[in-house]
Amino acid sequence: MEGEGAGSGPQAPAPWRPAGAGAFATLLLLAMAILLALTHFWTGPEMARGLVRAGAEAAIVGGLADWFAVVALFRRPLGLPIPHTAVIARSKDRIATGLGQFVERHFLDPALVAGRIAAAGLTAQAARWLARPVNAGAIAGRLARVLPPLLAAVDDREVQALLVRALKGPFAAIDPAPLVGRALALMTAGPGNPLVGRLVAALRALLAEHREQVVGAVEERSRWWIPRRVDRSIAHAILAGMDELLAELAQPASPRRAAAEQALSRLIADLEQDAAYGERLRRLALDLLNDSAVQAYLGRLWGFLRQSLLGQGATPGGPARRQPARRILADALVALATALAADAALCRRSDRALGHAARRLAEPWRQQIGTFIADVVRGWEAADMAARIESAVGRDLHYIRINGTLVGAGIGCLLYLVQHFAG
Numbered sequence: 001m002e003g004e005g006a007g008s009g010p011q012a013p014a015p016w017r018p019a020g021a022g023a024f025a026t027l028l029l030l031a032m033a034i035l036l037a038l039t040h041f042w043t044g045p046e047m048a049r050g051l052v053r054a055g056a057e058a059a060i061v062g063g064l065a066d067w068f069a070v071v072a073l074f075r076r077p078l079g080l081p082i083p084h085t086a087v088i089a090r091s092k093d094r095i096a097t098g099l100g101q102f103v104e105r106h107f108l109d110p111a112l113v114a115g116r117i118a119a120a121g122l123t124a125q126a127a128r129w130l131a132r133p134v135n136a137g138a139i140a141g142r143l144a145r146v147l148p149p150l151l152a153a154v155d156d157r158e159v160q161a162l163l164v165r166a167l168k169g170p171f172a173a174i175d176p177a178p179l180v181g182r183a184l185a186l187m188t189a190g191p192g193n194p195l196v197g198r199l200v201a202a203l204r205a206l207l208a209e210h211r212e213q214v215v216g217a218v219e220e221r222s223r224w225w226i227p228r229r230v231d232r233s234i235a236h237a238i239l240a241g242m243d244e245l246l247a248e249l250a251q252p253a254s255p256r257r258a259a260a261e262q263a264l265s266r267l268i269a270d271l272e273q274d275a276a277y278g279e280r281l282r283r284l285a286l287d288l289l290n291d292s293a294v295q296a297y298l299g300r301l302w303g304f305l306r307q308s309l310l311g312q313g314a315t316p317g318g319p320a321r322r323q324p325a326r327r328i329l330a331d332a333l334v335a336l337a338t339a340l341a342a343d344a345a346l347c348r349r350s351d352r353a354l355g356h357a358a359r360r361l362a363e364p365w366r367q368q369i370g371t372f373i374a375d376v377v378r379g380w381e382a383a384d385m386a387a388r389i390e391s392a393v394g395r396d397l398h399y400i401r402i403n404g405t406l407v408g409a410g411i412g413c414l415l416y417l418v419q420h421f422a423g
Contacts, residue, residue: 021398025063028405032059047420054416055409062408066401074386088389089382100374108366110359118355123340123347130337133330140329156306160299164289176285177278181271184264193252193261200249207242214239 036056042049071077073088088095106112129135187195207214218235219228248254271277288294340346380388 021402025067025398025401025405028402029060029063029067032056032063032405032409036060050420051413051416055413058412058415059405059409062411063401063405065408066404070397070400074389075383088386092380092382093378096374096377099377100370100372103373104366104370108362108369110362110366113362114355114359116355117358118351121347121351122354123350124344127337127341127347131334131341133334136330136333136337137326139333140326143329144326156299156303159302160295163298163302164295167285167289176281177271177274180281181268184268184271188261188264188268193264196257196261196264197250197252200246204243204246204250207239207246211239 033056036053039049039053039056042052068077072082075089076082130139184195215232215235218238219231222231222234245256248256249260251257340350
């Protein structure tokens with residue numbers, strides 16, 4: 001019974017062999033039998049002899065009764081066809097059904113599964129694990145080894161077509177306008193409408209960086225008979241007007257800034273409420289994705305990503321040159337995991353999402369899992385099932401015998417004393 005692993009596969013039922021606690025239980029029972037035999041040769045006081053005899057008799061009865069009860073759970077004691085023995089083997093199908101239902105109802109309850117997963121903090125644990133450079137490096141190393149041969153077998157044109165189909169699908173299936181509206185609403189939320197401020201700052205920086213290009217473009221498109229100095233003056237005047245407009249828009253309290261923010265608010269409301277905007281955005285997105293130039297750009301983007309991350313392996317000394325890509329992947333994983341671990345709110349939202357996903361997974365599958373467990377247990381041989389349970393319970397079965405012997409001895413002595421003093 002002891003020494004057999006609970007998960008070691010089907011085992012033939014072993015005979016009752018004392019080992020460890022079992023040996024002690026058997027020796028204790030033999031000691032009581034020897035003590036009972038010795039009372040026949042007792043020459044001491046009658047009360048002491050009677051007390052020892054009563055205790056030994058009751059101990060033998062208690063030990064044998066518990067031995068019978070324990071053995072009867074798993075097999076027929078001494079092989080005798082005694083009714084109501086080998087209980088587990090005879091009740092195999094009922095136990096299998098009950099076990100499957102128990103797992104289904106108490107372990108795979110969707111609310112319980114979702115709550116446990118949501119409360120486990122899996123996102124934060126995974127983020128903290130991945131934030132360790134050694135773990136991120138290991139993941140990046142495996143990616144660097146696995147991805148190159150996979151990507152080498154991929155046709156770039158097929159990937160380009162896949163990207164186009166993947167981008168077309170969402171626009172064809174959903175209304176993009178409310179999503180764009182909500183995204184704009186999130187970006188404009190907060191004091192001072194940060195989206196407008198950032199757009200204005202970006203435009204001013206772009207204008208300052210390309211000032212000479214604008215002047216050159218005006219000169220090139222001007223009539224030949226207009227003096228170059230006039231062209232430059234016109235160009236600088238246009239740039240000065242644009243810079244003045246942007247400077248005014250950069251002031252949170254300016255009338256133009258207020259008008260721009262009101263126009264943006266109206267646009268957000270129209271995007272969220274007007275179905276015509278959604279249709280326009282959908283047509284615009286699909287037209288762009290159907291454009292050959294956009295598709296060619298997606299192909300070039302894929303080629304750039306492939307070459308920058310994984311293409312080094314195709315050249316001589318590939319493994320050495322793949323090291324930078326591996327470090328880039330590892331650093332990116334560490335940065336992402338560190339940011340995620342520091343954002344408690346995002347971790348909670350992610351855990352709730354995992355809990356909801358587990359609940360959706362558990363709901364349709366809980367009955368099938370319970371039935372699967374019941375069918376597996378039902379398919380075991382009755383003797384194998386009894387042997388598995390007996391092996392799993394182990395030493396505790398022998399302690400039942402020990403307790404029965406000791407409790408029997410105590411009760412026998414107590415009853416003798418009561419009878420002696422009552423008589």
